[in-house]
Amino acid sequence: MNWGVLLFPGSNCAEDCFHVVDQVLGEPVRYLWHKDTDLGDVDAIILPGGFSYGDHLRPGAIAHFSKAMASVKQFAEDGGLVIGICNGFQILTESRMLPGSLLQNRGLKFLCQDQTLRVENTQSPFTSDFAEGEVFICPIAHNEGNYYADPETIAEMEANGQILFRYSSPEGEVSDATNPNGSINNIAGIINRKGNVVGMMPHPERSADEVLGLSDGKKVFTSMLKHLSAIHS
């Protein structure tokens, strides 16, 4: 499968994503540039974390108007797999490819820490390699990770199983005490209704290689690969 990692000015997690696909999955991967309109032959696109366009105005607000994002939208409409991590998630909400928005953390601090997540739905192309209710460690590093959507949207997403990950305790308990940033319902990662676009604030690419001591995040990428391999076989 061919993977693309989309680079914006200010992206700073792209190399980590590239490494996971290239070295951990052993799959072909290349960088896509924000000025590209033709994304070429790719089966999955990763929007990496960072501070695209300096986070000016709002995180993701300027990146959303880049030439490449119009092509990413088309790619997703055609059913392609897209995952936005951290700033990538913010770009996807600004682009309205995912519902809601990421507000400033309720504690006003930039959070950079290991975080336990609970997997809420394993019936997606991004989570099928996780066990039902699995709890794993995935680092977070953000200032605007406080997920917000209006109550109707939240209810709809909950009913449709669109919440993929929640911030939890190591025992898998989800409560306000295990909520690092104020996200509604401890939401850490979501999927669109169609099931091919994911946004998550935690960084699975930083917990996907044994050498880092954390490797469960790899399952996000192996799940995607499994899905792509199945539809291409």
Added chain:
Amino acid sequence: MLKAIVTVMLKKGIFDPQGRAVQNGLESIGFDMVKGVRVGKQIEIKLSTEDKNAAEKIVHEMCDKMLANPVVESYRFDIVEA
């Protein structure tokens, strides 16, 4: 030349942690009359037109498209002489 002065605020009901921090700060130095603080941003845009109606229309478009995120923010603006 005209100038648009755009104010973007978090919508009512959405928690504004920065506003709360400022409120706590004001209270801590003795301004006990403070009952709420919201922090937003002001954006000033110079426009190469003298037509106020045209300016209003275009600034609405700018706000809807980019300057405010309608999911969480509201905006208002004034058009003045630059």
